[in-house]
Amino acid sequence: DAKTTQPPSMDCAEGRAANLPCNHSTISGNEYVYWYRQIHSQGPQYIIHGLKNNETNEMASLIITEDRKSSTLILPHATLRDTAVYYCIVRVFHGSGNTGKLIFGQGTTLQVKP
Amino acid sequence: NAGVTQTPKFQVLKTGQSMTLQCAQDMNHNSMYWYRQDPGMGLRLIYYSASEGTTDKGEVPNGYNVSRLNKREFSLRLESAAPSQTSVYFCASSEDSARTNEKLFFGSGTQLSVL
Numbered sequence: 076d077a078k079t080t081q082p083p084s085m086d087c088a089e090g091r092a093a094n095l096p097c098n099h100s101t102i103s104g105n106e107y108v109y110w111y112r113q114i115h116s117q118g119p120q121y122i123i124h125g126l127k128n129n130e131t132n133e134m135a136s137l138i139i140t141e142d143r144k145s146s147t148l149i150l151p152h153a154t155l156r157d158t159a160v161y162y163c164i165v166r167v168f169h170g171s172g173n174t175g176k177l178i179f180g181q182g183t184t185l186q187v188k189p
Numbered sequence: 190n191a192g193v194t195q196t197p198k199f200q201v202l203k204t205g206q207s208m209t210l211q212c213a214q215d216m217n218h219n220s221m222y223w224y225r226q227d228p229g230m231g232l233r234l235i236y237y238s239a240s241e242g243t244t245d246k247g248e249v250p251n252g253y254n255v256s257r258l259n260k261r262e263f264s265l266r267l268e269s270a271a272p273s274q275t276s277v278y279f280c281a282s283s284e285d286s287a288r289t290n291e292k293l294f295f296g297s298g299t300q301l302s303v304l
Contacts, residue, residue, distance in 0.1 A: 121293065
């Protein structure tokens, strides 16, 4: 199973874009990259996921490099409420019977400052 | 719309005591999961239920049992609590664990301390 590497912490000014990097150099061709965040010990919250192409939703954008060895989560206009631990996760899909196993790393603590 | 509801939110046990953590979801999801989170360890999967009537072990199942009571409810039981089971427990659900674009929805957690 692929593992991910993230910086332990980052700061971002309120209103600016927050760019959170993730390295997943051992990722396999059928493994999706997921991003979740956890605000102050609440349950993790789904943000976005992708396989090869860049993705965008109402919360964020996900940029995946062409070789798929790294990705960047972009919060376009960070607010104080975006302060959280952000997890980059690789989910393995083996076909039928997949457990939805999420391999959580240490995550990046994003501090959004006024 | 409550989503995933866990009870209790906090619990203190003595070593050797037993208890059941309750989880219910109102999203008509097929799959449910129990995770534990320890400081510096991320989340680890204890047990999961791909669909009503099935349960399977995850990464760290020892010391736990589960019951998928019906489609809505998935309980986690500690038969004889140990200090190593002090952790925050999260229940989650998803539409179908076999889908490639699966999203998990988590409850707010149960903080368990075993003395």
